Amino acid sequence: MRSRLAPWLTLGVPTVFLIALFVLPLLSMLVLSVWRTENYHIVQDWNLRNYWVLATDGAYATFLLRSIAMATAVSVICTAIAWPVAYGITLYGGRYKLLLTLGFAVPFLTGEVLRVIALQGLLGPVGLVNGVLMSLGAAPLRAIMYTNVASAIGLVYLYLPIVVTVIYLSLLNFDQRLLDAAKIFGASPARAFFEIAWPLNLFGTLIGFALCFIPCLSATLAPRFLGGPNGTLYGMAMAQQFGESGTWALGAAMGVVLFVLSIAAVFVAFRTVDLRRTGFTGFGRS
Amino acid sequence: MSYISLDGVSKQYGAAWAVDRVAMAIEKTEFVSLLGPSGSGKTTLLRIIAGLEKPTNGRVLIGGEDVTDLPPHKRGVAMVFQEFLLFPHRTVRENLAFPLRMLKLPKTEMDERIDWVLGILSLRGLEGRYPNQLSGGQQQRVALGRGLVGRPKALLLDEPLANLDRELRQEMEVEIRKHQTALGIPFIYVTHNQEEALSMSDRIAVVRNGRIEDFAPRAEIYDRPKTAFIAQFVGRSNRFVGVLKREGATAAIDAGAVALATADRPGLKDGAPVAAYVKNEKIRLRTPETLHAVGANALAATVKHVILRGPYAEYVLTWAAGEMIASRPRAEVEFSAGDAVVAHWDPADVDVFPEKEAAA
Amino acid sequence: MRFRPGKIALIATVVVSYLFLYLPIVHIGLASLSRNSSFPYPPHWSFATMSRLLGNSLYQTALGNSLLLGVLVATLSTALAGAATIGLMRHAGRKTTLFLALFIAPLFVAEVLLGISSLIFSGLFLGLQGNLGSAVLANVVHCFSYALLIMATQLYRYDWRLDDAAMVFGATPARTFFEVTLPLIWPGLLGAFIVTFIMAFNNLEISFYLLGATPTLPSVAWGALRYGVKPELYALATCVNLVVLCVLAVMFVLMRTGLATFGHRPERERAAV
16 A cells, blocks of 8 residues: 655655765865865875874864863763753743753754854953953953853853753653662662662663763854853864965864764763663664 | 551542542552452552552551552552563563562572572563563463562552453463462452453442442442342343332332332432332343243343353343343343244342432 | 641752743843833833834844744644654554654754764755745754654644544544544644744754855844843843743643544553652
8 A cells, every 4th residue: 555655755755865965065174174175176196195184283172182082071060050951840840840951942943143142242352241240349350351261161051952841851760669669669759760770771872972972072152252262172173274374174184073073972872871771672662 | 447548538630530439458468459440540549559649638557558659669569561561672671670689689589589480470481571571461460470570568459450362361360369369468450341340259349420339348339239239230130110119018119110119228218219220130031931030130121132141141122111131041042033022020139229320 | 737848848859940941031122112221120121122122124024034944944843743743643554663663763863063064065066045935844853853742742642543433423534533543642733843843943053054044043143142242132032032932822722622632542541649
């Protein structure tokens, strides 16, 4: 009865679309990274010079390490805040659960540029925090003016909503009564959390972590407008290759580095977790 | 001193009382069922005993100790849930080990206990499976095993058989009762299924609107219902509405097209509106040739259709004032649709209760 | 009532997080509506900044472009993701995991990487000039995955046996879709459309590399931000925040009523505590 057209339309079209506009561009970035550009034209000589530059130039190594440290710190902080927030909403949100979660979506959907503007309003030299401090007669807080701390606060601000949302969705599919079962069999609330709630939501937590880590690793806007002279991150340096300096091939190589690092992080995270141990029973149902 | 006592326990949700001034005393070796329709508050009552709900008023005592303010994990009771609630990320063995780990038992004793449970519930060979790799019956056995393995002070069962098919359910009824007898701890069993309650329990508490209608040995609940609700809810009955007429040591009920004779009801006044219940299996059938339908507790009827229930048959009868059902063993004379019959019953099998709505 | 420190700590975290998220938004909102824009406490109300923003022709053009970009991206990605979701649930069979991995892969690639790789592919390899069209296509890649996730969570609840039921009673597949499937899944489609529209409307990291000379609101804002924060930027951010807030409020109402009327829940609701 079922026609052969339906699978082709529903699965084939999106697949072709993604291959043409997602996979091919990524491949072209990989190819460009082993070529050269001169005056915005491709020069096809196969070499690894771009990677050599990235490996030997101390500045790039510093940017990369700083990016990894920043992304790790921000993701850990976001997860640490998002868990109690999402758990609190599921446990005590009552009939306002939907409203509370949508409330987290508003800042997320406002777009990065506008949120960076809002953050400048909070952290900048004439921003809210320093405004309050100065009107109280105190000295402005230098730690949040154009520093890595400011970048980190900015990135937490940017990505906290998505981590909360992902963990909340995971908790929504989690059967709260399993906690009752654990308590009946002698587990204290804390023990029930670590034995039942945490492992069963580990998969969702990892997705939330990844969806924060990956964009943070490649962050361009927040460090540019919030970080100071010592705040250059890898993604920001990469963006500059496509703007002011016009060294696209080097930028492509940096893009490849970021891409590989992101995928490696995701891969390591998910390999260390035994999916069965998270109560994972497969995607969809057939 | 009874082993588990509930002392004026109430639970309020908003303006409604889900559990209303319940008092119960349960002995140490007793199998008790809380029987009631859905929404009657029986599950809330069980959750109060477990500590998952805090009562608004009243006290809960287990083993002589007041546990009203104790959280569930400090009460030492265990529970089997309707949806099993096995931990999906743990194997059968780990699910069974969970209560033991919480008790911090030494490894050797843990292994012994798990082995014992695997043995008595025929779960050997399934230790390494995850819950979603088990059939419904197997999951139910693991859930029961998890309840028994920690040797709890009491086992609470919340409609544990509701998700099983009929055959498996009857098998499990026998098994659950067997383990209760062997362990000598109280089982408190919540169900809306009267067959389950009647087949396993020592005593049955019939719950309605958050209150205990009656708490009595199972035979008493079935044979001598204390309230109209129990008469209607436990067993299958025919209902007659009428007015009570006292005649010395006996009483009669004028139910319009038929008169019912019954034992005396000292609590009821002459002329009081009443409802009488006669259980389906107490109604006997004869052919009109052998018995004329005159006098009390007998009426002429026609068989409308016959429902075969294996060992017995249910006859749907039409008579002057409506329909009624008689169920008879098939070893007796069988009737078929269209037959004229006389239905009759003993005065002792008529349960009479005051009927408020019947006044008009 | 027992004292419950855990409960208090959890609720406190929720409250503090909301303050953290909304403080800057409220602050710049006040700043854009008062004359003392850098420290508007107490605010001296004035619409001067707002009217300067609204009168600026560059912002007007940019707004038009952003709206067009948003509508095109939302339409395309919702349609594609709707098809993909149905395909995953009905036709993928054993390859579900494979297809799902491909379909959500864009989520695991940073936006800026999507932007520059698309730029390299279209600009260098295909030699195309950037314009609104190329920006739309690149944004659809990213938004498609989000739309898929939103719809998948909605459709997961959908009982496909309803389709079979409709077919048994003689409905053609197309008729089944319009009479049974669509009425039941439209909240998911609408949600995906709204969210992807807002995402594309506000996107910079992808669009920036593919827009060529076409201005959109985020790119104009970025350009202005390079020369320092001006009150107009506060005003712009406030306007967008208000619009997003309104849209989500409407969505909330739709979800409340829509879930009750249209959302199909075959499974028994899980008791939450």
